[in-house]
Amino acid sequence: MHNLLKTLEAGELIIYPTETLYGLGCDATKEKACALVADIKGRAGSKPLPLIIGSMEMLNLVSNEISSSLLNLAKNFWPGPLSILVKAAPELPSLLSDEDGYTSVRWSGHPFAAELSRRLKKPLVSTSANFSGKPPVALPEDLDPELIDKVGAIYLDPPWPKGDKPSTVVRLIGSSQVEVLRQGAVTVTKLCEKGFTVSVK
Template identity: 35%
Template sequence: MRLFNCRKIKDRATGIKSAARAVTGGRLVVIPTDTVYGIGCDAFNHAAVKALLAAKGRGRDMAPPVLVGSKRALDGIASDVPDSAKELIEAFWPGPLTVVVPYTPTLTWDLGDTDGTVAVRMPLHPLAIELLKETGPMAVSSANKTGQPPAETATDAKAQLGSDVSVYLEAGPSEDNLPSTIVDCVAHPPQLLREGALTLEQIRKIVPDTLDRDGYGPGQRPEDQEQDENAEAPEAADDAPAEESSA
């Protein structure tokens, strides 16, 4: 178990090489992203993914997302990417957006119970991108025990995950302690699964018919309809004009 201070140029290069070797060797690493720190491994190594879930205290029903180092890398793992996902990716990648899309059926990975889908993100962090270009797609989840606060530094993650992780890459506090926003683009229309660093309003500026977490489209929530009805109701006149008396 080693922690590298990647704010130092020498440690950065050594840390990335050590992390890449660890991932290739089926071990776990902790890396910075543009949101919170993540615990990751080779997405195609079944034993490593199982170890990742165990380190977090999760079961197969909570499959980890996959991080990629470029938009083009998505083509190698996803098939029939919906137009909504393409539009959101064009607007927000690299960045704090995770899209759920169908994965290519011929892939030999086992991320858990995913029902043929995968949650994918391209992070906006240079260190993460450098590592991903060395390793290829990585299964990455937030670097904390399930139910505990997300790690904002590698040191925070180390306090929770300890020797379960082989290499920790420290790059200072996270720029944003909110997780990524997740949108299910397999659904028709797409649906927000988690609102994080990107708001539903920002998502709807790109894909207007996106449903919220409760399954409501724009203006469909009961409180929205009540507001519309109140806005359309005519206001009663305070003073009705007096009728003229007949002669």
């Protein structure tokens, strides 16, 4: 943990486990580090980098617009693999948000990822640890050695990611209405079971 925190504080990149897949990330408040993530991954600059946090309270570090509807949705599924679009705080790097100023964030259900964010006291960039066009990875032995060489630290101890599907990405379009932008680990059925009206983009 200490080594990864020092790496993040120095503006370098890390590879670490999340509840779904291995993530490539950095301190989300450091603009140069965010740009390096996008560059190394080969990710289009128009595609915002997703974020994770380590507690509900840390949502304030990502957005200044936290409604009761947002909190209700988050409390139903966090910690866990539901990424929610929120209006990004203006001080965050531009690579984290789309042209309308929105970024996606989730409180990670992985104990190490959440604790890392809490100890850093910052949100973490959490894009999948693979080069664009390559498959995402859930096992340490499947990580690309070339990608490993480009980061400052890596955490390979269990619990490992569960694999299978990435986080589900949603946008609130009403007090209890959500639009699914990417289907993933949280199913439409689970959203409906919690009383939300769901549409799929």
